[in-house]
Amino acid sequence: MGVVEKITSYGIRIFDPKMVHIRRFNFKLVARLAGMMLTILACAMVLPIIVSLVYRDGAQFDLFFSAIAILVLGLVLRNIVGKDTDYELHEKESFWITSVIWILVPLAGSLPYLFTGAVSNFTDAAFESFSGFTTTGASVIADLDHTPVGLLIWRSLTQWIGGLGLILFIIAMLKKLNVGSVQLYDAEFSGTIQRKLHPRIASSVKLMWSIYLGLTAILFVLLLLGKNGLVDSFCLATSAVSTGGFMVHGTGLAEMNLWSRASLTFFMFLSGVNIALVYHLLSRKGKDVWKDQEFHVYLGIFLVAVAVSVSAFLAKGCSLGDALGFSLFHVASTVSTCGLSVDCPTQLPMSVAGVTFFLIIIGASAGSTGGGLKIKRLMILWRYVRNYFTRMMHPNVVFSVKVNDMTISDEYINKIFGFVFMYIMFIVCGAFVLTLCDVNIPTAVCVAAANIGNLGPSPLINTLGPTFDYVSLQPVAKWTLMSLMLVGRIEIFAILAVFSPVYWKR
Amino acid sequence: MTRNDIRALVYPLGIPLLGLGGMMMLCLIPSLHFYDGTALPMFVCGLFTLAVGLAILGAVGKPKGRVDRRVPFLLVALIWLVLSFFGTLPFLATGSVTKFSDALFESMSGITSTGATIFSDVEHLPPSILLWRSMSQWIGGFGIILMVLAFIPSLGINKYSLYTAEASGADNSGKGTITVSETIRRTLSIYIFLTLVFVLLLRLTGMHIWDAVNLVFTNISSGGFCIYNDSLASITHRQQGILALAMFFSGINFSLLFYVLTFRFGKIRHKLDQFGFYLVVIVVGIAGVMLALHYAMDYSWKDSFRCSAVQTLSVLTTTGSLVEDTSFWWTPILFFYVVLSLCGGMAGSTSGGLKVMRVLILFRNVRNILRNRLHPSAVNPVRLNGKPVSHPIINNVMVIFFVYLFTIILGVLLLMICGINATESFGACIACITGYGPGLGASGGLGCYEAFTVSAKWIASLLMLMGRLECLTVIILLIPRFWKQ
Secondary structure: OHHHHHHHHHHOOOOOHHHHHHOOHHHHHHHHHHHHHHHHHHHHOHHHHHHHHHHHHOOHEEEEEEEHHHHHHHHHHHHHOOOOOOOOHHHHHHHHHHHHHHHHHHHHHHHHHHHHHOOOOOOHHHHHHHHHOOOOOOOOOOOOHHHHHHHHHHHHHHHHHHOOHHHHHHHHHHHOOOOHHHHHHHHHOOOOOOOOOOHHHHHHHHHHHHHHHHHHHHHHHHHHHHOHHHHHHHHHEEEEEEEEOOOOOOOOOOOOOOHHHHHHHHHHHHOOOOOHHHHHOOOOOOOHHOOOOHHHHHHHHHEEEEEEEHHOOOOOOOHHHHHHHHHHHHHHHHHHOOOOOOOOOOOHHHHHHHHHHHHHHOOOOOOOOOOOOOOHHHHHHHHHHHHHHHHOOOOOOOEEEOOOEEOHHHHHHHHHHHHHHHHHHHHHHHHHHHHHHHOOOHHHHHHHHHHHOOOOHHHHHHHHOOOOOOOOOOOHHHHHHHHHHHHHHHHHHHHHHOOHHHHHHO | OOOOHHHHHHHHHHHHHHHHHOOOHHHHHHHHHHHHOOOOOOOOOOOHHHHHHHHHHHHHHOOOOOOOOOHHHHHHHHHHHHHHHHHHHHHHHHOOOOHHHHHHHHHHHHHHHHOOOOOOOOOOOOOHHHHHHHHHHHHHHHHHHHHHHHHHHHHHHOOOOOHHHOOOOOOOOOOOOOOOHHHHHHHHHHHHHHHHHHHHHHHOOOOOOHHHHHHHHHHHOOOOOOOOOOOOOOOOHHHHHHEEEHHHHHHHOOHHHHHHOOOOOOOHHHHHHHHHHHHHHHHHHHHHHHHHHHHHHHHHHHHHHHHHHHHHHHHHOOOOOOOOOHHHHOOHHHHHHHHHHOOOOOOOOOOOOOEEEEEHHHHHHHHHHHHHHHOOOOOOEEEEEOEEOOOOHHHHHHHHHHHHHHHHHHHHHHHOOOOOOOHHHHHHHHHHHHOOOOOOOOHHHOOOOOOHHHHHHHHHHHHHHHHOOOOHHHHHHHHHHOOOO
């Protein structure tokens, strides 16, 4: 399915190479789309304002003013800068749009944190906002219990909007972007082979949003049934389904009952699955889901990790209930790159720490809200390596790499390899900057990996050396982590392209 | 496996064992000269090794005709294993080491020219053992070039391995047109030539011949054992410079050296890209670390240049000699060095790591993907020395990179399970797999691996072996399908 689609989707990119040089870069379109996104963002702030009014937390005016500021900025970009644009979109603009929107929106989204005074400086506000929109979930708000309720709702909302991707929002909204939307879709989805739900990209994106909304609503209700408060349920439901991982209380999930934990665990697991599969599960094609190889691997990884973790805890003398409860929650949270965590019954055993690191690197399924390298890429990589070993023994055998019965070309494999290589390079560079800020080396590597994987907090980070917390990091480290989050969230090559000299050469 | 296959597996062990035995006999010289009382055990070890070597050559006939395809893979791993097992004999026989795991660690570290040591105090070791340590690295350094040049192509993986990636498209690369014995002859002569030149240079600075020989043996082979407790810290700056130059040469492709030294400059064209990148990495590395040392650690410009130059060369060529106790250096420098040691020297040199060649291909590939994203219909392949490199070859370089990385993560995990703390596991694993030697924390700098648990020492020894054989040849032995008929 996918490769054929890929070819057709490339096929409709009909443009004359000569034309590319003649036409000018469409800045207006970029401004218009960015402005549109900001306007939507301002509209989304209605919810936190209402909550703020209802709960009388005193933040309503701050939230209102930040909403107005975002709205004004959005309208200026949309209606003045981006006036009378055409909707022709090419390769270059699609990279640029993806990058600009993903930088501008989180920056604008940091205003409420600044206005309410929940954080003291711009770096922290931006960090919190980037962490939210990229669904990382690393937080620099020191005292969650005294944060205005409205702001908590805003924080959760940023995760939820970011979960499926800002660009998908635009594609769903904008009917005029027919041809270009394929490129945008590609640029946001990191170049993995995607299942589309519907031949028309806008329709399939709308379907995805409705599934996403549905999942969140179900989890919200389940959490309410588990006797959690309205705000808690809303925040945790968005946290889990978007694989963000922001907490609501300073105490974490310690006081949560078994029902709520179980439903969180299940939905975290589910949000690591390709959203198209969830759709198929709900629709008539339920059987297809069990044939999907990526899902098999996802399930396999999950079960193996849980088994290792449970046995490690049992060996440390925990009760089976504790071991199983923690392991399921921890593994689901890590593999989906959600990052919610419950208290560990004992100190984290080394084997679990190692497994956690592998899970952080691997990440969730392609096409899910989770981050990481994505299972599909690693499957292709793994199969190529396996073939390589067979070829060492039988040099004349010809192999091809197949996933779900589709043959993957050498060129495509090459792109995936390049992607993974860059991903690792970013981890190394990020870790290097962290070591400049006096973080010890293994912790730095794990933190960098957790942030580029959009995981955020993990029990692993604190077991490798002195306690690490995001709050006390230096600004340079925070900005580095923000860029890692961003790089992990949108396609690496989209953002690299914008910053490479090749891009601006005529 | 037929009888002939087993012959093919055992017979080639004979000559390396004879060589090893001969080296042990050479260690008798300092033993007798300094009267350290190890002459008898050393002699017995040498005699035993020689006897086993001769017995193999005598009793096991030459293999005839075709052998099983698996034999070369097994052989490569077997040679290294057997040599390091025999290499433990002098340590055990002279009583310098009491535990087998320690002896194996030290011997493996020598034969793979890694340079990680379990001795916290080497200055009290008998001179014969010191020479044996240096000697084992010298043999190991030569062995690795030999393996890459002579054995790897016969493994059937040459098509996909580094060497062809390097020679791909370059018809007059020299490889393929000369015989294995010619390759061995050339490499050995260059190796001995370099060793003699550097011993001479050190002698000219007034160093005692004993020290000079030991230092050159361990540095030209990118090994890193030292006969002093403080590594290179207490020798003069000029001597440090000479050794830095020796390390620089140890990271250069030996056929490139051969062509330069025999004035055949026409043949070096296809290696210039790699050499250029090697130089760039060195210059950038030295400059970066120099700035860091000057500004972050308040070294004078002169000292920071000296320390940075010697240490960066030592790291990049994965030698592991230390210009001073680096464990006190700024953490970011140490992290940079860990990454740099992964890069390694040129292919076909004595250095370990991934080799700059592969790193170059990896980076060019990224640049290329970026270009292709922007101009999807343009044809521009990754080029090396002006010749296009095909996707399968790039992918195979990637395979090695990922297998390497995977092994590292797994190694760190295993060491942590064995009770080593995270920083130290991370440092030790990478130091062992790249062949650098000193890790981080207690095993880093002038420290040693003495405190490692027995299981951790075994794992570290295995990592050294895997790193030296570029992971693939060891991992393939662990695949069940390999053993199926």
